[in-house]
Amino acid sequence: MHATSGLPAARLAHVTLLTEGTYPHSAGGVSVWCDQLVRAMPDVDFRVVAVTATGGEPPAWDLPRNVTALDELPVWGATPAGREPRGRDRRALLDAWERLLTALLAEGGGDDELFGPALYELGGWAQAGTLSAGLRSEAAVRALARLWRRPGTDAAAARPSQYDALTGTDLLEHALRPLAAAPPTGVAHAVSGGLATLPGLLARHREGVPLLLTEHGVYQRERYLGHRTAPYRWPVKSLMLHFFRLLAREAYRHSALVTPGNRYNRRWEEHGGAAPDRVRTVYNGVDPAAFPVAGPEPEVPTLSWAGRIDPIKDLETLIRAFALVREEIPEARLRVFGGTPRGGEDYRARCEALARELGAGGAVSFEGRVDDIRTAYAAGQVVMLSSISEGFPFTLIEAMSCGRCTVSTDVGGVREAVGDTGLVVPPRDPAAMALAALALLRDPARRAALGEAARNRVIDQFTLRRTIESFRAIYAGLSAAGPLPSRSCAGVTWLPRLWHPSVPSPATAPAAEGTA
Known part of the structure; x- marks a missing residue:
């Protein structure tokens, strides 16, 4: 809007x-x-x-x-437009590429000091429009294959193949494309x-x-x-x-x-x-007025989940936990809200198949995206979070603002968000998740008390107003400070044409055609 x-x-x-x-x-x-x-x-x-x-x-x-x-x-x-540079430009690009690879292949996880200068030199070629073409060349693949074979590299013992070199070069070429922005x-x-x-x-x-x-x-x-x-x-x-x-x-x-x-x-x-x-911690926040206390609980014991259908959300553990819940409460339901990103269709199909395999297919519903996410939080007595990695999840603090109690995995900033207003369990542990969900489903008074405490915690600590005020001050401070001194990279000879795209590069200008 x-x-x-x-x-x-x-x-x-x-x-x-x-x-x-x-x-x-x-x-x-x-x-x-x-x-x-x-x-x-x-x-x-x-x-x-x-x-x-x-x-x-x-x-x-x-x-x-x-x-x-x-x-x-x-x-x-x-494939980005542009052609491979020639002559001295080609050699300079490949030299920077080899320095980047040397940094990545250094023992102990890589070489920090070598990585930065090589990355920024390749960034110059990306700005000139020639990096992607240069890295799609046979010479770039040969460079990785040769450096991989050097004694002492972490991967040398695995005997990387020519196909590995093609794959590695291709993945890095794609990863470096944002340098051309x-x-x-x-x-x-x-x-x-x-x-x-x-x-x-x-x-x-x-x-x-x-x-x-x-x-x-x-x-x-x-x-x-x-x-x-x-x-x-x-x-x-x-x-x-x-x-x-x-x-x-x-x-x-x-x-x-x-x-x-x-x-x-x-x-x-x-x-x-x-x-x-x-480093300055700035918590995510929500507007409590936009996420008021949810309406009455559903009549059927229900667990709800909201998010994107993605392996990092670990819906398989959630489904396994729910199957254990149904052994104790056969009428229980699990409602899953959220879209499936492109490429995630197989994961969703796997989750649906798992629910059927565990005999819970009819009790688990994948309901897709909803126009109003508050619908998802109101759909269950307990809101679940099963992720194996999170930062400070919005779904959790939104559900808390709606006064719903939660069962969450102990990842990222989850425990900071929940405090003592919800139950936190280890990730990838269906039994622990099931026990926590059962404890809340069986105790309406406890659910109500935790839900009220959760909303009060959001109002006290995690409001959108605080978040916006923090970033407004940060933007104003960084803008007032003006440009920082740019850090020169020791050992790098900068080519002026790389840093001034308005000046044609000999590798791309019409006059350069046919030169060696």
Whole structure:
């Protein structure tokens, strides 16, 4: 929904919001957070730079008027335009590529000091429009195969194959595509770690644009969880995990400010290299008026769940726990609310098959997205959260604001959110989850007391107003400070044409055709 009033004449700040797989193409919790942030600050101009999968994802949100532009960066979309550089330019690009690979293959998880300079030099080639073509070359694949065979690399003992080299080079080429984005201006605000930080890091080193990093989950940890089941051999998994680890450390070390949503994330970020004096915890918040106390409980004992259908939400543990609940309360139901992201259809089918296999198929309903998420929270006596990774989950504090008691897994900032107003159980433990759900389903008085305490906790500590005030002050402070001194990278010879896209590169200008 667009704002209807005119924009104020005085602008507080200009912010480039950097997202990955979320706003404005997804309806999940991070997207809700972004939309609330943008709409609550009509005197801030936002440009959204969204890292997407294919570029064909339809927007899930109507952008307000203070979003001045939306740039999409498809990582797996059409092959970027541009051709491989030639002559000395080709050798310079491959030299930077080999330095990046050397950093990723260094013993002990990679070389931080070598990674940054190589990344930013490759960023220059991305801005010139030649990086993707250069990394799709046979020479780039040969470089990885050769470096992998060196004694002492972590993956050497696994004897990486030529196919592994092709796969690893391809994955890195796609991962580096966001470096080609038009540079962020004002304040670059990455709302996740990982690929969303690439344009912000490059702008910070190129123009001194301050980078603000807000991780809702721990991106690096989630990549480790995801790669457990990735269809690659160990050398490729190791390469990519080292890439994400070093990228996370680069972002933590060089952000002007890191704003985790909970103390759990803060510990990860400080361990990853963020200076404690540049880390400020800002909790997610909701508007209690927008999430009032839910209506009467359903007549049938019901557990409800809301979120996206995704392996990281671990619906399989939830379904196994529910099957145990039904052994004690045969009439119980489980209602699952939320959309299935593109590519997640097989996981949803697996969850549905598991429910049937456990004899609970008729009692588990997958109800898709709902226009009003409050419907999902009101649908059960108990709201469940079964994730194996979370930051500070919106579904939890929204359900708490609605006065529903909760059973949640002890991940991320969940315990900080719940306090003593709900039950917290270990992740991947169906028996513990079932016992907690049964205890609440059997005790209406306890449910009512916990639900009331949960809403009071949200009002006391986790309101949207506090969140917005914190980020308004942060934006104003970073904008007033102006550009930071850009950090030169020791040992790198910068080519001016790479840092000034308006000046044609000899590798791309018409006059360069036919040169050696």
